[in-house]
Amino acid sequence: MPETALGSFPDVGASYYLSRLPGFFGEYVGLMGARLDGAEMLACGLATHFVPLEKLSSLDDALCKATTGDPKIINNIILHDFSNKNPTLKEKSHYFRLKTINSCFSRRTVEEIISALEEGDKKMDDWISWTIQALKKASATSLKISLRSVSTYTALRAGVYLESDILPHREIDAVDPKSRHKGNLETEILLESKGVNYTSIRPVYIYGPGPLNYNPVEEWIFHRLKAGRPIPIPKSGLQVTQLGHVNVSKSVKLIIISKSLR
Structure with a gap:
């Protein structure tokens, strides 16, 4: 792993985080089982800081030497001395497909999502074709449950x-x-x-x-x-x-x- 994304995460299920992703990116990640790297997590708002791998050891030393438990001071150590505010997204990042994802994965059912993708596939887009095939190979029941769990939140206290x-x-x-x-x-x-x-x-x-x-x-x-x-x-x-x-x-x-x- 070339980098690490850091953040403060509440003790809730995965659907909570997916529902907070921009647009319908959460539906895409949930259905496709897509894995996000540190730069993508920062871009999506899931992470608050991005620390390159080569700086992790130095960050660990700095935190160990800190003489305070003040979260603001600890945050400043990470933010100003070790984090990368604008990491570069990879050329094939899922995030660059957000416009198409919002258009297709905003549909209410899995069948409608696939139909929307197939309509876009007329442009001979390799990424869309791969996405369609991946969805069709997956368990239909699992996809429906995943879509429902992402598009709804059902566990409030x-x-x-x-x-x-x-x-x-x-x-x-x-x-x-x-x-x-x-x-x-x-x-x-x-x-x-x-x-x-x-x-x-x-x-x-x-x-x-x-x-x-x-x-x-x-x-x-x-x-x-x-x-x-x-x-x-x-x-x-x-x-x-x-x-x-x-x-x-x-x-x-x-x-x-x-x-x-x-």
Whole structure:
């Protein structure tokens, strides 16, 4: 690998990043399984800094010698001393095909995408011909699921809501723009601005076994119940919540995908 792209990435699925790519580049990358190099990631906005391979060792030394944990200072070390702000895209970069990608991969179905590509293939374009053949060789079901996962975002958290003692809690309740899950709200705004159809799921507290449940923070509740110990109730005691099993959350997502494929 000739270079490294650096950035700050939230703990979300791949569809989150693909949905944030310019135009319909995310649909192209998701369906084609395209691999982006450091320069392309910087151009797409997935990365914030580009560090050439030959500078990585020096960057590592500089970070080790830093006497502060201030993110601004650390960022300045990378940005001003080691990063390349304008790396050159390779001649055959996918990014140079963004105009054609936006035109063809903006379609709602895989079949429509292929038809749009075939219409453009009348110009005897080798890249378009290769793209068509790659799509036709791939699993039709996998392509449909990939397209759906990129064009929709279906895993938002209930933590985005503004705290309230008014019950019951409803999906239309006010949200907190300062929530630690505000990235989820920003994703909704982005999808709406692009005119993308999406389904927003806001599960409450999820429990169940890993690896399906990557963050079993509610496990302590069940340990206390089993041990016969009391469960502490915060504040006024009106903050009633729900616990949903991880398999239920998984089933809901599968139902949404299966219905969209019909």
